Amino acid sequence: MATVTFDKATRIYPGSTKPAVDALDIEIADGEFLVLVGPSGCGKSTSLRMLAGLEDVNGGAIRIGDRDVTHLPPKDRDIAMVFQNYALYPHMTVADNMGFALKIAGVNKAEIRKKVEEAAKILDLTEYLDRKPKALSGGQRQRVAMGRAIVREPQVFLMDEPLSNLDAKLRVSTRTQIASLQRRLGITTVYVTHDQVEALTMGDRVAVLKDGLLQQVDTPRNMYDRPANLFVAGFIGSPAMNLVEVPVADGGVKFGNSVVPVQRDALSATSDKTVTVGVRPEHFDVAGADSAQGVAVTVNVVEELGSDAFVYGTAQIGGEAKDLVVRVGGREVPEKGSTLHVVPRSGETHVFSTSTGARLSD
Ligand SMILES: Nc1ncnc2c1ncn2[C@@H]1O[C@H](COP(=O)(O)OP(=O)(O)OP(=O)(O)O)[C@@H](O)[C@H]1O
Numbered sequence: 001m002a003t004v005t006f007d008k009a010t011r012i013y014p015g016s017t018k019p020a021v022d023a024l025d026i027e028i029a030d031g032e033f034l035v036l037v038g039p040s041g042c043g044k045s046t047s048l049r050m051l052a053g054l055e056d057v058n059g060g061a062i063r064i065g066d067r068d069v070t071h072l073p074p075k076d077r078d079i080a081m082v083f084q085n086y087a088l089y090p091h092m093t094v095a096d097n098m099g100f101a102l103k104i105a106g107v108n109k110a111e112i113r114k115k116v117e118e119a120a121k122i123l124d125l126t127e128y129l130d131r132k133p134k135a136l137s138g139g140q141r142q143r144v145a146m147g148r149a150i151v152r153e154p155q156v157f158l159m160d161e162p163l164s165n166l167d168a169k170l171r172v173s174t175r176t177q178i179a180s181l182q183r184r185l186g187i188t189t190v191y192v193t194h195d196q197v198e199a200l201t202m203g204d205r206v207a208v209l210k211d212g213l214l215q216q217v218d219t220p221r222n223m224y225d226r227p228a229n230l231f232v233a234g235f236i237g238s239p240a241m242n243l244v245e246v247p248v249a250d251g252g253v254k255f256g257n258s259v260v261p262v263q264r265d266a267l268s269a270t271s272d273k274t275v276t277v278g279v280r281p282e283h284f285d286v287a288g289a290d291s292a293q294g295v296a297v298t299v300n301v302v303e304e305l306g307s308d309a310f311v312y313g314t315a316q317i318g319g320e321a322k323d324l325v326v327r328v329g330g331r332e333v334p335e336k337g338s339t340l341h342v343v344p345r346s347g348e349t350h351v352f353s354t355s356t357g358a359r360l361s362d
């Protein structure tokens with residue numbers, strides 16, 4: 001087992017002037033499950049491939065434990081990678097697929113069988129060891145791909161969207177299996193996904209990338225509760241946080257009839273006349289129609305989920321019509337076309353600089 005360090009690691013592809021990954025700085029603890037997440041093209045795979053040794057590093061360094069692996073070939077890094085396209089060998093049995101890397105490494109047959117059987121037990125694949133991949137379900141194939149990585153007992157697991165070939169339901173059950181398996185094995189893991197729900201549910205910590213730049217690395221809880229900037233605020237959470245540009249008022253900022261408190265020095269740090277207030281859909285309280293507080297939302301669409309419902313509506317804020325999403329209880333669903341008075345819950349609002357995107361509130 002080992003720590004993993006990206007030390008200002010930079011990748012500039014030939015022919016490009018802009019780094020695909022720009023001075024990435026992350027320290028991953030021994031046994032930690034770190035998820036890299038971000039939109040398409042933000043540099044997730046490139047980061048992982050630099051760690052794997054499949055991509056040159058043009059600046060900075062990468063360390064596994066206290067070994068500088070920046071310029072080591074992949075085979076000397078003691079890592080195992082599971083890709084999105086984990087192509088199993090179709091003519092080999094599950095057992096042979098899982099043991100293949102060990103066979104190539106010259107491990108003796110009895111030892112390979114023992115390791116494969118151990119891995120199969122962990123992955124619940126024992127009864128399938130003699131089958132060919134075509135006789136397996138998608139989820140079982142995915143577990144065989146995991147098995148190939150496990151039998152090698154690497155210091156670090158790298159996974160690049162390993163679940164994206166699975167249908168939605170299987171993805172949910174398999175992500176739980178992978179996360180619990182990783183915890184049991186305690187092997188440091190770097191996992192790439194573009195799905196923020198996957199990132200929050202699986203990671204000990206989550207690193208959000210955008211345009212090759214690290215935006216925030218934090219626990220799922222902190223990432224959700226205190227997004228460091230506008231990008232993270234809008235990216236993490238579904239439906240997304242409501243982000244509304246509002247004028248700066250005395251002692252805070254005005255959101256409809258509510259004043260959202262912001263520390264004075266945070267506001268004086270910006271010379272902007274407006275800031276962006278963020279409120280998650282579940283952080284509105286529904287108030288009576290006579291309430292002088294909050295904002296009146298005209299209900300356009302209601303999405304019922306049984307346990308709760310999302311109201312998609314429009315409100316006049318700062319003299320402009322803004323779209324808002326509000327979560328309400330499943331049994332308190334308003335009529336389409338009706339008006340809902342909502343108040344942002346105090347202590348659950350976020351304030352960002354509109355110009356730089358930086359977080360201004362605590
Ligand atoms: N071999 C390459 N040569 C030149 N540019 C590349 C190469 N591979 C990737 N890029 C560019 O580097 C940037 C980062 O790509 P990368 O594959 O790391 O993104 P990603 O975050 O994994 O995206 P996705 O979610 O779509 O897989 C993109 O702008 C991409 O076009």
Ligand SMILES: [Mg+2]
Nearest residue numbers: 044045046160
């Ligand atoms: Mg990718």
